[in-house]
Amino acid sequence: MLVRVLTARRLGKRYGDRRVLRGVDLELPRGGFLVVTGPNGSGKTTLLRICAGLAVPSEGTIEREPRRAEIGYLGHEPLVYRELTALENLDLYGRLYRVAERRERIGMLLERFGLWDVRHERVASYSRGMTQRLALCRVLLHEPALLVLDEPYTALDDAGAELLDGQLGELRHERTFLVSTHEPARLEPLGSARLALA
Amino acid sequence: MNYVRDVGALARKDLLLELRARDTLPAMVLFVAAVFVVFHFALPGSPSRLAASGLLWVAILFTALLGLGRAFVPEREQRVLDGLVLAPCDRSAIWLAKSLATLAFLVAAEVVALPLYALFFHRVGGATVLAVVLADLGICAVGTFLGAMAVATRARDLLLPLLFLPLAVPIVVGAVGASVVHSPGRYLGFLGLYDLLFAVICWASFEYVVAE
Amino acid sequence: MLAASSLVLVTAALALVFFVAPNDANQGFSQRIFYFHVSIAFTAYACFAGGAWNALRHLWKRNPRSDLRSYVCIHQGLIFGTLVLLTGSIWAKISWGHWWLWSEDELVLFLVLYLFYCAYFMLRYSVEPGPQRANLSAVYALFGVVLIPVSFAAIRLAKTFTHPEVFTLHGPNFGGWILVTYCVAQVAMLVLAYTLYRVELAGKRLDLRLRELRELKEVLA
Numbered sequence: 001m002l003v004r005v006l007t008a009r010r011l012g013k014r015y016g017d018r019r020v021l022r023g024v025d026l027e028l029p030r031g032g033f034l035v036v037t038g039p040n041g042s043g044k045t046t047l048l049r050i051c052a053g054l055a056v057p058s059e060g061t062i063e064r065e066p067r068r069a070e071i072g073y074l075g076h077e078p079l080v081y082r083e084l085t086a087l088e089n090l091d092l093y094g095r096l097y098r099v100a101e102r103r104e105r106i107g108m109l110l111e112r113f114g115l116w117d118v119r120h121e122r123v124a125s126y127s128r129g130m131t132q133r134l135a136l137c138r139v140l141l142h143e144p145a146l147l148v149l150d151e152p153y154t155a156l157d158d159a160g161a162e163l164l165d166g167q168l169g170e171l172r173h174e175r176t177f178l179v180s181t182h183e184p185a186r187l188e189p190l191g192s193a194r195l196a197l198a
Numbered sequence: 199m200n201y202v203r204d205v206g207a208l209a210r211k212d213l214l215l216e217l218r219a220r221d222t223l224p225a226m227v228l229f230v231a232a233v234f235v236v237f238h239f240a241l242p243g244s245p246s247r248l249a250a251s252g253l254l255w256v257a258i259l260f261t262a263l264l265g266l267g268r269a270f271v272p273e274r275e276q277r278v279l280d281g282l283v284l285a286p287c288d289r290s291a292i293w294l295a296k297s298l299a300t301l302a303f304l305v306a307a308e309v310v311a312l313p314l315y316a317l318f319f320h321r322v323g324g325a326t327v328l329a330v331v332l333a334d335l336g337i338c339a340v341g342t343f344l345g346a347m348a349v350a351t352r353a354r355d356l357l358l359p360l361l362f363l364p365l366a367v368p369i370v371v372g373a374v375g376a377s378v379v380h381s382p383g384r385y386l387g388f389l390g391l392y393d394l395l396f397a398v399i400c401w402a403s404f405e406y407v408v409a410e
Numbered sequence: 411m412l413a414a415s416s417l418v419l420v421t422a423a424l425a426l427v428f429f430v431a432p433n434d435a436n437q438g439f440s441q442r443i444f445y446f447h448v449s450i451a452f453t454a455y456a457c458f459a460g461g462a463w464n465a466l467r468h469l470w471k472r473n474p475r476s477d478l479r480s481y482v483c484i485h486q487g488l489i490f491g492t493l494v495l496l497t498g499s500i501w502a503k504i505s506w507g508h509w510w511l512w513s514e515d516e517l518v519l520f521l522v523l524y525l526f527y528c529a530y531f532m533l534r535y536s537v538e539p540g541p542q543r544a545n546l547s548a549v550y551a552l553f554g555v556v557l558i559p560v561s562f563a564a565i566r567l568a569k570t571f572t573h574p575e576v577f578t579l580h581g582p583n584f585g586g587w588i589l590v591t592y593c594v595a596q597v598a599m600l601v602l603a604y605t606l607y608r609v610e611l612a613g614k615r616l617d618l619r620l621r622e623l624r625e626l627k628e629v630l631a
Binding site for chain 3: 351352360361363364365367372374375384395406410
Binding site: 052053054055056067068069071073076077078079080081082083086088092093095097098122138190 | 202204207208211214215218219267272275276277278280281282283284285286287410
């Protein structure tokens, strides 16, 4: 049976007088990998925010099958506290998402993304690439069924990009993905489903 | 039970942030001391016990506003609030945790402020201390809530005092009354009622402040 | 039709107040302001209550028109609130020679509420139009309606230690024509408020429609 993780009909979004999205239809089945493309300002970020549950559409409907605890969102902002350490940030999210075997999982992720050595340093001291890697740890921490990633490669350094490639490849068939990107070619091997925003 | 754990985790985070930054609490303490000095010069003649009691509450209110304005700054920067809103926890836990953390700072500032007040102006009675506790609860509950609202606007710091002061009028009445009147029971009861009423409203409606 | 009836009622009220209602023994002519002051005050409360009711409907039922209704109600409430403060001030000056009386509970209450609802507008203007602005406004409107009784109780409690000089604005003893005059004035004020509310609501809705049409034009172009 085909489970639809996300179904959106005629989504529209307006911020005051500014129209950001118009008439977007979207269908994402479980296990799918949908890539959203479009120039800057075409509403990719807004669409992903709506899909993740952070924004409410002005028109149209959206149905989300997974609950909040099963969604992982990576936006333009890393959503981590700059004055806390990597460990403290992940510990907080780990508690909020009720992650099982929290400490082990955090350790494993930090190590995988090459942040184990700096785990006790404040995020403010990290490079942009390191912060983005921490954000990826945050997203993967609670093993979400649906991953909504907004231009995940943008802030990553080469090493980080490779790690992300590896992760996506590993999880490709276990999870459902909604990814926006400027480089659709990079994601070609993972899935060919496209949604182009004007 | 999970709710309590969530509040605990979030409050711990807030306290940790302040201990690292080490700016809000010292600023509040310094501010309250400076305000007392200004009061001395602003009131010609030595103020009566009645007038001085009022001063204490003005000082507490504005010191609290100073701290409250900073409450959601970490979340405002880089939209970290989004991260908390995405989490499966009850949104009201965010408010409760932040209120408790702010309460801790306010009480810490008052631990210095009250003796200072007793030194500069008048002795502080038991009823006043009780009033301080009850008033703090109301100030932190409502102030934190409004702080979250203000952070979502363009005006931000400008807006918080405007939103807060009308709502603070009953707190001031209850607190000053308890400090001054012979039988403070009625005023303390009123403060408690205010706290309960507004805490419930804040708790029930915080969801709508942070989620779109 | 609504505008016509409010015009008729207000005229009737004015006529009754100035020509028909008997002179008060103590305060004479000045006391006539009472009819308007109290009826306007009640109308203002009704507006704030209406604003809160629509705010609740917005939050609870997600009714799409409620946000605008709530805003217009509160706007009307603020307008009538201004009139309460003005009429109250005039009445105080005529009766006691002071432009402001701290001893008048209701006046002080309106002052606090006035500040509160002015802040409502500052809040509203400080946020982009959208669901968040509607949510924040609605929540604040609910706070306001709870503040009304709480502030009133606070003001009463405060009298024991603020010891304001006691001047009071006395209404007349009700009876006969006085009651009739008051009722007519009250209904007149309520209808007037409702008329203004409908007018403003229509105006705002027209604005929205214009905006939608403009957008549609852009899409088709």
